[in-house]
């Protein structure tokens with residue numbers, strides 16, 4: 001099977017490359033295939049994929065807030081062009097989306113049938129991408145993930161790096177405790193996406209590790225798994241100013257995937273594996 005991955009160099013894209021390595025992989029770089037340009041329709045068709053995986057996106061949420069027009073081009077128009085290319089030949093498409101399509105004002109975790117209501121430019125552009133994909137390629141699958149970790153740049157890596165840097169100063173790490181979500185380990189999400197492709201049933205899917213926590217609780221779990229004894233202190237997001245406002249409460253529940261027998265392990269187990277691995281890397 002010819003598997004086209006758009007955004008293959010990214011965090012989730014790298015895990016997808018690994019998970020689909022037994023197939024013929026087509027992994028154009030951003031420069032070779034810029035999905036935000038209409039020429040992407042022709043470029044995707046010419047690659048003649050049997051399936052298209054689309055983790056690619058403009059993921060800089062603060063950048064999206066500062067340049068919403070770029071967010072729209074990359075995250076809404078881009079997926080639309082890819083969907084148009086797939087629809088013409090009925091090629092299955094998996095579009096990766098985000099917890100940030102939700103407003104975060106709920107008090108219980110979001111399911112696939114809950115109404116999105118993004119509160120920032122990144123979330124609006126990704127929701128626009130979902131709608132464009134489902135409109136133009138009705139047989140597509142939308143896979144919402146959240147709080148990704150597993151690659152080279154992510155929250156857990158940052159926490160472990162800062163903890164080692166601050167060990168000498170004695171200053172505590174300060175991490176927000178009022179943003180709650182569902183951490184997602186990229187190898188687990190990639191495997192679930194492979195299972196989705198095998199199932200081939202269109203629609204919206206949440207694919208996060210089971211359970212949820214605050215950023216502070218996630219940082220504590222990562223430090224513990226890496227056996228780093230660093231002082232850490234919870235703060236509220238009011239202390240942490242940034243261009244984009246993240247939704248406060250966006251845990252997801254994987255109801256639609258569970259109905260197909262696709263389950264992801266609890267986030268604590270995934271964090272333990274990943275942070276333990278990073279700790280070994282650091283001492284090697």
Ligand SMILES: NC(=O)c1ccc[n+]([C@@H]2O[C@H](COP(=O)([O-])OP(=O)(O)OC[C@H]3O[C@@H](n4cnc5c(N)ncnc54)[C@H](OP(=O)(O)O)[C@@H]3O)[C@@H](O)[C@H]2O)c1
Nearest residue numbers: 007009010011012030034035056057059098145146147148
């Ligand atoms: N990171 C998270 O915590 C998180 C949370 C929820 C949902 N998501 C979603 O999950 C997906 C994967 O996220 P990630 O963190 O793995 O992303 P990432 O590491 O930032 O990688 C994004 C990839 O997309 C490529 N790309 C960007 N614009 C493109 C364009 N116009 N045409 C073609 N390729 C383009 C990038 O190439 P270059 O690097 O060369 O520009 C890169 O390979 C995204 O759709 C994101 O919205 C992420």
